[in-house]
Amino acid sequence: MQKDDWDCLPESMQQIAEVIGLDGAERLVRAVGGARFKFGKGRHNTARMKLLRQAVGKAGADKLAAVFGGDELYIPRCTVQLRKVRNRRFRAAFMALTDGGKTSKAMALTELCPQFGLSHRTADKILAEREEVAVQGALFD
Template structure:
């Protein structure tokens, strides 16, 4: 899932980080550290061995260096970005739903297969499909 696709749902602080280290590294940073306050030292050594190691393991040494150079001495809140991540999940579900439907699988079979995979009920899935039809012209004729 590509975080850049939902850029409009991200807070400015996350956009700044993504512009610095890229969206894939930012997505991994949020996956691992989202929802935490992360003090960024003025250098990787000043940050503390544990936090520096975690940052390097999460986004790589070069990206950790870039973060330290840019945010050194600041305390960053790394939001979870739940809304953006849910939107990405829902888009992935819709794409997979449409692909399976186009391959000839029945709608009940698709729901049985995809709902557990995406972690939601079939009622919720129908809501996503309905909302998508209203928002973006999802091909509703292909659903039945």
């Protein structure tokens, strides 16, 4: 995630991101998003701590346990935010492949769609949205 995504995050995720960073918060959402999560008090052999360590690493799990130990938080799914992140990463990868004529659009889509879990149609929509935003932005400059 990028700093631009910060304001779109629910408050609980902003608090978590302050502790373990945006990338760690994204990994936590992908692991347990949509569920209530009770943060342990740092006991390392519990199933909960093992799950947390798998999601955010030992250092991240220790930081979360230190700050939220004993608390239960709802970890939102952040579907809209994660989609924005995926689309931004897809656009960047597409531009890196196609800028300067390195790769054709068709070949770039063939390579990137499976990598990002997108259909060609969805990829075309993502790329078209970007172009519309750029054109629309130019109207008001």
